[in-house]
Amino acid sequence: MIDSHTHLDLCADGDAALMAQLVAQADTAGVARMLTVGIDSHSCRAALAAAEAFPHVYAAVGRHPNESRGFDDADLAELRALASHERCVAIGETGLDFYREGAPQADQERAFVAQIALARETDKPLVIHTRAAEQRTIEILRSDAAGLRVIIHCFSMPSYVRECISEGWWISFAGNVTYPNAKELADVVNEIPDELLLVETDAPYLAPQPVRGQPNQPAFVTHTADFVAQRRGVDVAELSALLAANGARLFGW
DSSP, X not given: OEEEEEOHHHHHTXXXXXXXXXXXXXXXXXXXXXXXXXXXXXXXXXXXXXHHHOTTEEEEEOOOGGGOTTOOHHHHHHHHHXXXXXXXXXXXXXXXXXXXXXXXXXXXXXXXXXXXXHHHHHTOOEEEEEESOHHHHXXXXXXHOTTSOEEEOSOOOGGGHHHHHHTTOEEEEOGGGGSTTOHHHXXXXXXXXXGGEEEOOOTTSOOOGGGTTSOOOGGGHHHHHHHHHHHHTSOHHHHHHHHHHHHHHHHOO
């Protein structure tokens, strides 16, 4: 089993002992690999530190759209330096968020395009966040990210699923797919080709339904995997093997 997108630093809130406990609990749950994702300068460095500390943790470095206010060449240079770390296997999360708009749209798009270019330069997969900005996100990816390995993390745009599949983008389901009010999202689980499927926690957010109300953690990815396996009509062990193979092929871990 893998967790293709988590935020260990946010889960542990700077507590090294708690982080070690979370990683151990994930290991006990059968989570053999996880990607901890940076959203700003501090969390990118924390992600790399976690990847250095735990052999089955790897890092992604990026600037979240809500953290992209004033993004400039110095920010890009910092990301480029962080991305050179041997434990960094992806760029992001990046993209567009017009729901909260923690940064002006122009800044979000500038940071997004710059990180697409960095993913191309480093030959690393690109982790995408999109919220209330689906069409514009797709437009930019189509114009700038051709040929890149693109992951739509916390997939939440079922009406665009066929467009994403046609582009060959990876689809990663988080705990929200298990929610009773997410029927539209659950209905597209069967449409994802085996080779483009991932699951994640996005911990500490979006705890899956069986543990909803608790802070999410990487060990809880098994609940989402169970749900996805049931929807696809396969044994969870078979799904786990598929996800592990997909993660290894995508991230090279």
